[in-house]
Amino acid sequence: MDAVAEEMRLRRPVGGIGTPRREADVPEFVQGITDGRATGQPILIKIANGNTDGSKYAAFYDTPRPGHADLPALLKFPDHDLSGSGQFSGRLTAAIVAAGAVAKQIIAEKGVSVDAFTRSVGEVADGSVRTAAEARGSRAFATRACTQRLDDAMRDHIERVGASRDSVGGTVECIVSGLPIGFGGIWFEALDAELAHAMFGIPACKGVEFGDGFELAAMRGSQSNDAYRMDGGRIVTASNHMGGIVGGMCDGAPVVLRVAFKPTPSIGVEQRTINLRTGTDDTVTVEGRHDPCIVPRAVAVVEAMAALTVADQIARGFRWDWIL
Ligand SMILES: Cc1cc2nc3c(=O)[nH]c(=O)nc-3n(C[C@H](O)[C@H](O)[C@H](O)COP(=O)(O)O)c2cc1C
Known part of the structure; x- marks a missing residue:
């Protein structure tokens, strides 16, 4: 329960760089956990929404927000309830983080850990290779940067963008350590396919890459292949351009993936939209409580999604036998 509380703390907004909306975010374990131990029943977690204000969403029925889900949701579901953005709200990721905190404890028993950090916020980027530690x-750090200097620079950038009523995106990098060679699946069940599937389930995710990702497209094979060598009787790779996955399975290197998040769609800058009632062009300006940058809070969500994906593949028996 302490581990769950710590993960929930990391998803909570921080003043200046996150939404001013404050929620207690205390998960209630309705079923499946007794005295801090899993009973074997399905675990049911409930997280209350205490601090809500639906009034700020009324205008979006007529003038849907560009970049958010309002327009397709309203046309697809005529009775759609827009208050708080409903099922399209980042609020939904609170439950993912609580479930991920349980998954992390399951995979830790197999020696597997998941650690993520903020790689970039807008134009402020961490250019160093980072370890899981x-x-x-x-x-x-509030921004989930790896150093104080980067934390200061990213915080400053978010605050400046937020002060101009705008928003900014960025990237989260995630390292999964401790998976044995061969862990994963093939085709639709490939480890990279299932990790990407899970990451794209996070609201505002617009890209996922493994290892050198899109940069691999400009390399030669002689540069991109990760050479194998023996290290004290163990097979290791000399580099990690592939992000630890070949053929949908682990090659023994840490799994490294990056997730790109777009700028928060709800912004206080006037934007062009249409009016669904009058059928004319219109404008919309979003008031209310929003994150000027989703990225610092999304780090805990990325970790949770990765832990859930790995725990799920373990549960499905995706070769856990240590072959080396
Ligand atoms: C942790 C988190 C917090 C978010 N906070 C906001 C927010 O305050 N305002 C907003 O408009 N979108 C926010 N989003 C993003 C929207 O939920 C998302 O952009 C929207 O549902 C449209 O989905 P799409 O961007 O995946 O296409 C947040 C997302 C996450 C993961």
């Missing part, structure tokens, strides 16, 4: 160290 450094990623874990980002828990000390």
Whole structure:
């Protein structure tokens, strides 16, 4: 329960760089956990929405927000309730983080850990290769950057963008350590396919890449292949351009993936939209409580999604036998 509380803390908004909306975010374990231990029943977690204000969403029935889900949701579901953005709200990720905190404890028993950090916010980017330990160290910083200097620069950038009533995106990098060679699946069940599937389920995710990702497209094979070598009787890779996955299975290197988040769609800058009632062009300006940058809070969500994906593949028996 302490581990769950810690993960929930990391998803909570921080003043200046997150939404001013405050929620207690205390998960209630309705079923499946007794005295801090899993009973074997399905675990049912409930998280209350205490601090809501639906009034700020009334205008979007007529003038849907560009970049948010309002327009397709209203046309597809005529009775759609827009208050709080409903099922399209980042609020839904609170439950993912609580479930992920349980999954992390399951995979830890197999020696597997998941650590993520903020790689970039807008034009402020961390240019260093980071270890899992450094990623874990980002828990000390509000932006989830790896160093104080980067935390200051990212915070400053978010605050400046927020002060101009605008928003900014960025990238989260995630390292999964401890998976044995061969862990994963093939085709639709490939480890990279299932991780990407889970990451795209996070609202505002617009890209996922493994290892050198899109940069691989400009390399030669002689540059991109990760050479194998023996290290004290163990097979290791000399580099990690592939992000630890070949053929949908682990190659023994840490799994490294990056998730791109777009700028928060709800912004206080006037934007062009249409009016669904009058059938004319119109404008919309979003008031209310929104994150100027989703990225710092999304780090905990990315970790949770990765832990859930790995725990799910373990549960489905995706070769856990250590072959080396
Ligand atoms: C942790 C988190 C917080 C978010 N906060 C906001 C927010 O305050 N305002 C907003 O408009 N969108 C926010 N979003 C993003 C929207 O939920 C998302 O952009 C929207 O549902 C449209 O989906 P899409 O961007 O995946 O296409 C947040 C997302 C996450 C993961």
